[in-house]
Amino acid sequence: MSTTTREWHLAARPHGEPTPADFRLVETELADPADGQVLVRTTAMSVDPYMRGRMNAGRSYAAAWELGEPMQGGAVGEVLQSRSDRVPVGSRVLHGLGWREHAVVDASQVVVLPELEGIPLTYHLGVLGMPGLTAWAGLFRLAEFHEGDAVFVSGAAGAVGSLVGQFARLRGASAVVGSAGTPEKVRWLTEELGFTAAFDYHDGPVRTSLAAAAPDGIDVFFDNVGGEHLEAAIGALRLHGRAALCGAISGYNTTEAPPGPRNMMLVVGQQLSLRGFIVGSHTDLRPEFQEAVAGWLRSGELVARETVVEGLDHAVTAFLDMLRGANTGKMVVRVGG
Incomplete structure (x- = not known):
């Protein structure tokens, strides 16, 4: 049984500052996950400065987004269907297929997030991400x-x-x-x-x-x-x-x-x-980083602020606003859930 969902595609490569015309919101059908995959409903997605480089063709440290294809980026969400023993239904996960309401992801490409009391799930896109x-x-x-x-x-x-x-x-x-x-x-x-x-x-x-x-x-x-x-x-x-x-x-x-x-x-x-x-190139630092930062968050010594935009429909606006400096702290798009 397929899932009807929406996702943002790159419609054109910008020359200079991107405009809304460079993006297209598309409705599509997702097949059920195959063995080793999970279906995730997006709770929130990230927009980040490095994504501007992914709009360009050519060599860069992050792969270019392809024209007419869904864009990608950090996202957190809930697993609705699972064909993996490692990631059960109901898990809260972090993955790299943002810019969409749902995603079918290889279980090896998701991180099951721990329940951290008093710490919002979106913090895994920012201060803890x-x-x-x-x-x-x-x-x-x-x-x-x-x-x-x-x-x-x-x-x-x-x-x-x-x-x-x-x-x-x-x-x-x-x-x-x-x-x-x-x-x-x-x-x-x-x-x-x-x-x-x-x-x-x-x-x-x-x-x-x-x-x-x-x-x-x-x-x-x-x-x-x-x-x-x-x-x-x-x-x-x-x-x-x-x-x-x-x-x-x-x-x-x-x-x-x-x-x-x-x-x-x-x-x-x-x-x-x-x-x-x-x-x-520095993911080996993640354990010490997360331990220290989670402690500072719990103690109140560290301030984490988010600029939250509601709805996938407004993801492009959030991205363009972030490039212009409209955010204070982390810019996050709340998609659902």
């Missing part, structure tokens, strides 16, 4: 954070950046500085998340705002934005400073390659370490 692990790996492994370091986070009010700053604070940073795109986000960083200082990057040159917020310089930079932020951070890093380069959202919709930082000789003179990374 890929964004959280990204923050953890970038700060502690790539940037080699040490107690007493002064840290600067670009895009600090987003899903990853808001956690980087808090992880640094909880592990004894001497200062945590963040950039954000609105006065409201700046206040959230300083008044609720415990950042030492924050600034709105629209208020003037980033280098000027960073110098005012961290007059003695920084030891660690976690970059989600690139461009002007990266150049400013290179200028502010102290001797032997370290940077974890996670993303460059400022250039995701450009039609020509943006110019690189103009002060790269400081990397040599200051003996800096700039390391790009992909979170999928």
Whole structure:
């Protein structure tokens, strides 16, 4: 017996900023799961900056979405049918076939989620999921954070950046500085998340705002934005400073390659370490990350905020809004259940 469902397809590859016309909502029929598969009803799905790259053809660290085919991404949901002893009916699971109401998934490709009292299921898409692990790996492994370091986070009010700053604070940073795109986000960083200082990057040159917020310089930079932020951070890093380069959202919709930082000789003179990374190469850190973060959530020491959009129909709007910085914390689309 088949299941009638809806799913978002990529209709066109954008040139520059994506538009709603690049997507199409399609009704389809799903066959029952075969041996070793499960049928999952989506509870919520994630929209993330890296998905912009999946709209493009060509080589990238994440496979391109195919035209006329369903898109993919992180999702959580409930198992309705199972042909696997490992994943029983009723399980709450995490999988990679988001952007749809239902999915037939190989049981080997789902993670059965534990029941964590007081912790919403959607947190497995954010603070306990890929964004959280990204923050953890970038700060502690790539940037080699040490107690007493002064840290600067670009895009600090987003899903990853808001956690980087808090992880640094909880592990004894001497200062945590963040950039954000609105006065409201700046206040959230300083008044609720415990950042030492924050600034709105629209208020003037980033280098000027960073110098005012961290007059003695920084030891660690976690970059989600690139461009002007990266150049400013290179200028502010102290001797032997370290940077974890996670993303460059400022250039995701450009039609020509943006110019690189103009002060790269400081990397040599200051003996800096700039390391790009992909979170999928650091999944061995997941157990220690989840144990620490779950404890901080239960104790109330860590703040996790979600921007929730209701309904699969509005998933594209949520995605486009996220690329424009409309979210505070993790952007999640609640699909059903």
